[in-house]
Amino acid sequence: MRLLQVALRAEAQERAAAFYTALLGAPPAGRFGPLLFFRIGDVRLLFEEGAAPALIYLEVPDLHAALAALPDGAAVVEAPRRIFVHPDDALGPERAEEWHGAFRDPEGNTVVLVALVRS
Numbered sequence: 532m533r534l535l536q537v538a539l540r541a542e543a544q545e546r547a548a549a550f551y552t553a554l555l556g557a558p559p560a561g562r563f564g565p566l567l568f569f570r571i572g573d574v575r576l577l578f579e580e581g582a583a584p585a586l587i588y589l590e591v592p593d594l595h596a597a598l599a600a601l602p603d604g605a606a607v608v609e610a611p612r613r614i615f616v617h618p619d620d621a622l623g624p625e626r627a628e629e630w631h632g633a634f635r636d637p638e639g640n641t642v643v644l645v646a647l648v649r650s
Contacts (some may be wrong), residue, residue: 534574539585539640541567541578545606547638550624551576554636555581584639588631594646608641609633623647 540548551557551569557631560575561568567578571589591597594611601607611632617623628648635641 534536534551536575536577537584537585537587538577538579539587539636539638540582541638542580542582543638544580547578547636550602550604550637553579554605554642573598577644578638584641586641588643588645591644591646594630594632594644597646599636599642601634604637605634607634609643617647626650 539547544565548559548567555569555571557569559567559639560570565580569576569578583591598607598611609632611630614629614631617627617629617642618627619625624647626649628650630645630646630648633643
């Protein structure tokens with residue numbers, strides 16, 4: 532079993548398309564009527580009117596740089612902070628510090644940016 536798709540709210544599809552094209556650095560992978568898709572690796576991000584707001588986590592190499600480069604319309608809701616240090620490799624690299632910072636997109640979804648800082 533593998534994760535295939537995550538659904539996010541998009542009350543304004545064109546606004547969501549522009550925002551996530553800027554955030555992800557790639558255009559939509561497809562549009563089918565009222566459905567808008569992006570890809571992150573093997574996972575599809577589906578944007579749909581009427582969907583519940585989502586909370587997703589995206590790994591970035593540099594948390595501070597990623598937050599500083601957010602597209603227009605993003606509202607930072609959590610400043611960067613260390614969440615914990617991985618005691619083993621069960622959820623991430625052993626001894627890596629996990630840092631989070633979060634923003635809300637123009638559609639009301641919350642995106643947490645995660646950086647794994649290896650010591």
